[in-house]
Amino acid sequence: MFPKPIEKSGRFVNISYRVALPISLMLWLLPLAAVMMTSIRSLEDINTGNYWGMPTDIQFIANYSQVFTQTPMGQYLINSLLITLPAVAGAVALSTLAGFALAKYKFKASIWIFALFIAGNFVPFQILMIPVRDLTIAFGIYDTHWALIFFHIAFQSGFCTLFMRNFIVGIPDALIEAARVEGVNEWKIFWHVVLPLVRPALAALSVLVFTFIWNDFFWALVLVQSDEVRPVTAGLSALKGQWTASWQFVSAGAVVAAVPPVILFFTMQRHFIAGLTLGATKG
CATH class of the missing domain: 1.10.3720.10 (MetI-like)
Structure with a gap:
């Protein structure tokens, strides 16, 4: 009636679960990480197309203060x-x-x-x-x-x-x-x-x-x-x-x-x- 615990499942299910879980977690967190990184980027970074790399100039205090x-x-x-x-x-x-x-x-x-x-x-x-x-x-x-x-x-x-x-x-x-x-x-x-x-x-x-x-x-x-x-x-x-x-x-x-x-x-x-x-x- 209830799903079998993952620990009691077969070897293939256990391996698939351990592989899929971190991948799914990374895909779920990726947009959030992108938004948080963009929130501390400088305008020059955004204009040059640096959307996914590390910010060249961190503007944490400036951006969050200016948004208010x-x-x-x-x-x-x-x-x-x-x-x-x-x-x-x-x-x-x-x-x-x-x-x-x-x-x-x-x-x-x-x-x-x-x-x-x-x-x-x-x-x-x-x-x-x-x-x-x-x-x-x-x-x-x-x-x-x-x-x-x-x-x-x-x-x-x-x-x-x-x-x-x-x-x-x-x-x-x-x-x-x-x-x-x-x-x-x-x-x-x-x-x-x-x-x-x-x-x-x-x-x-x-x-x-x-x-x-x-x-x-x-x-x-x-x-x-x-x-x-x-x-x-x-x-x-x-x-x-x-x-x-x-x-x-x-x-x-x-x-x-x-x-x-x-x-x-x-x-x-x-x-x-x-x-x-x-x-x-x-x-």
């Missing part, structure tokens, strides 16, 4: 934080409440509501472009932080509810019934019984959703136009200019934009892994 002084990168990062943090909090909070209701309350339409949350994950987001844009214009929030915040909360709720509902289902009903017998109201049961038990799942979900929203590029182009609101993903494309592209600044900005999700992942790594493996040994 000569471009609106600081404003882009602030915009991304102002959009991502409320969107993550709203999506996780709503999905946890919805997941609790769908997992522990029995009512006729529960299976159909849960099916709607699942079906929403299969809708191609591109077909929502015109309706969502028109709605934001109608409500007067187009080209504001709120347009992206509300959209991401709504769009991520389907996946988040599916994620949290499956974890909350595993909580024994006896714990909730015991609390009800003691006269604890439903809100306190949710806050003091359910939430502490699904804390690893909340951490894992928050890291995933933060990464999804922070790295969004499509909706940042559709719902935002001005630099005062544009998040960092859309802001990177604006650094290229109309006629020429300062690739050292674009690369430095890309590295800076990747730092917050990486820091969050390593900060929450223990909780993230615990959330993904929660219940894996239950049997």
Whole structure:
């Protein structure tokens, strides 16, 4: 039923695995290494076509300082934080409440509501472009932080509810019934019984959703136009200019934009892994 461990496989499989793994790792890291090397190159290096060799003149401090002084990168990062943090909090909070209701309350339409949350994950987001844009214009929030915040909360709720509902289902009903017998109201049961038990799942979900929203590029182009609101993903494309592209600044900005999700992942790594493996040994 389960895949055989690589140590117990045949000699050919073991050799193939040991050869393919470093090759795959190098191919995966190659674009990242190229971006990081370009971020410290001088403009002369780029103009002479030195894209893959070692930089002849390392401009680490100059490039990374100028990307903040000569471009609106600081404003882009602030915009991304102002959009991502409320969107993550709203999506996780709503999905946890919805997941609790769908997992522990029995009512006729529960299976159909849960099916709607699942079906929403299969809708191609591109077909929502015109309706969502028109709605934001109608409500007067187009080209504001709120347009992206509300959209991401709504769009991520389907996946988040599916994620949290499956974890909350595993909580024994006896714990909730015991609390009800003691006269604890439903809100306190949710806050003091359910939430502490699904804390690893909340951490894992928050890291995933933060990464999804922070790295969004499509909706940042559709719902935002001005630099005062544009998040960092859309802001990177604006650094290229109309006629020429300062690739050292674009690369430095890309590295800076990747730092917050990486820091969050390593900060929450223990909780993230615990959330993904929660219940894996239950049997």
